[in-house]
């Protein structure tokens with residue numbers, strides 16, 4: 001009896017999710033190309049992927065991954081500090097730093113691992129973190145693990161941030177400001193100039209997560225924080241517009257040395273495999289040549305937002321390729337998502353706790369591989385649902 005009871009908490013936790021209709025489950029699918037997948041035999045036009053440039057299926061990336069696999073094998077065989085640093089890892093870090101106009105870069109195995117362990121390594125119990133209420137869960141994990149004092153300011157409310165900075169003078173070992181540059185569920189941006197100014201005036205460390213801007217925005221698509229003075233650490237990821245996997249931080253050489261010595265998420269993990277390094281390198285090489293694709297993506301995003309707003313939909317403060325259709329009620333959101341699926345369109349509902357209560361939404365993410373006809377299909381399907 002005691003044996004059976006030890007997992008009673010699992011039973012009740014899952015039952016709670018079922019009852020609140022928030023049980024998450026995995027829905028496998030097969031990719032066809034950059035914007036199509038097959039699920040349960042049905043072809044779906046995908047508006048839920050972060051493959052903003054369609055690079056995950058690009059022949060140049062695939063060839064580079066294959067070539068590096070043949071040349072260096074399928075695994076890096078050890079952590080970076082043991083025997084996992086190949087020349088290809090080091091070269092890639094140098095190229096990334098250069099492309100971002102930053103002193104140094106360091107690879108991480110994922111954005112989640114980077115945020116959750118870098119923040120923990122930078123902060124101690126005497127530190128204060130002020131972070132935007134909407135930051136990605138991975139940043140919260142890092143902050144909580146550090147035991148630092150922690151305050152969230154209202155989304156993009158820099159007056160509240162400044163009030164927090166004013167109150168904090170001298171009481172803390174260090175103060176860190178953390179935010180995303182493009183917010184993952186809202187597609188809006190932070191005010192980078194104002195944040196740089198505040199961090200400078202209050203002597204705070206500025207930590208930016210550029211995951212949804214890298215590949216899409218900024219000089220040569222290297223993100224909103226590229227080539228910006230006054231920014232201390234920038235996280236970029238390769239699983240989104242770069243079409244592959246992994247992450248990096250750009251920072252000063254000193255900070256890089258510090259992370260190599262003090263960040264467990266860098267030290268105690270196997271280095272990224274050669275195939276991934278090859279794909280990232282190929283994507284980085286292509287980045288400056290994809291200006292037309294980026295322009296097209298912005299243009300299509302503007303068009304989609306305008307059309308949705310003309311039907312009366314709330315797209316929040318989106319100004320990027322991420323366009324939320326904020327419906328508020330969860331049932332309504334699930335209904336639209338289900339309707340779109342019937343029409344052959346994949347557009348996943350995002351519900352609390354991923355987003356704030358009462359702001360359930362369809363998160364539409366555009367790719368430069370979506371054609372105007374693809375958008376017309378989406379717009380038509382949403383319009384029909386509105387008048388059902």
Ligand SMILES: *Cc1c(COP(=O)(O)O)cnc(C)c1O
Nearest residue numbers: 110111112136184209211237239
């Ligand atoms: C996706 C995402 C991450 C996590 O990156 P992975 O490489 O997928 O682990 C971190 N931050 C933000 C803002 C993200 O959207």
